[in-house]
Amino acid sequence: MAPSDIRMVGGHLALDLVNTVEPRVPGATDFREHLRTPDDLLDWGQRAGLLDAREAVAVRGAWASSPATGDQAVRATHEVREATYGALLAVLGLAADATPQLDALSLRWAAATTRSALVLGGPREPVRLDVGTTPAMLVQDRLATAAVDLLRTVDTRQLRACPLEKGGCGWLFLDQSRNRSRRWCAMEDCGTHAKARRLTARRRVAHATS
DSSP states (O other), rough: OOOOGGOOOSSSSHHHHHHTTSSOOOOOOOEEEEEOOOHHHHHHHHHTTSSHHHHHHHHHHHHHHHHHHHHHHHHHHHHHHHHHHHHHHTTTTSSSSHHHHHHHHHHHHHHHHTTTEEEESSSSSSSEEOOOOOOOOGGHHHHHHHHHHHHHOOOOOEEOOOOOTOOOOOOOOOSTTTTTTSSSOIIIIIIIIHHHHHHHHHHHHHHHHH
């Protein structure tokens, strides 16, 4: 699956970042990685709304002039992603301690603030925080800021994981349905596959007992 094919189902940029590997199994390291190269990262970043086309050109240019910075951005993105996931597992009660993850995010976020600026906005946001004033560092700075925003504001009653025990992928998402009944990352994906497996299992049982 290419970055252009990854579903954006998290309901928050930081959750969509967490969902760039599959399956999402706590403690696993043998997942399928979707953000392997700087090009993957830029492709996904534009789709996720992390940066616009003009910013992507600036970032690509900065990385081209110093190729090591692109590789560093990928590694930093992975660090932010895994720290965010680890912290969210603690929020969900699936991990006892998130101190190492929060410490890692704190360092990334603190660095991002040094490359941010307050600028005049519009009527709805008179002054806004412009994160990522350095093109080479823009991606990791904005992702670290998004992760901190999620962890500070997430409604834990809405936070869900696509159920691994029922054949889901483990991706995280916000259940913003009216009656909080959403079970799957996407019904047309994991939900449909799970229904098909159940139907196949029932048919096998029926055939075996007929």
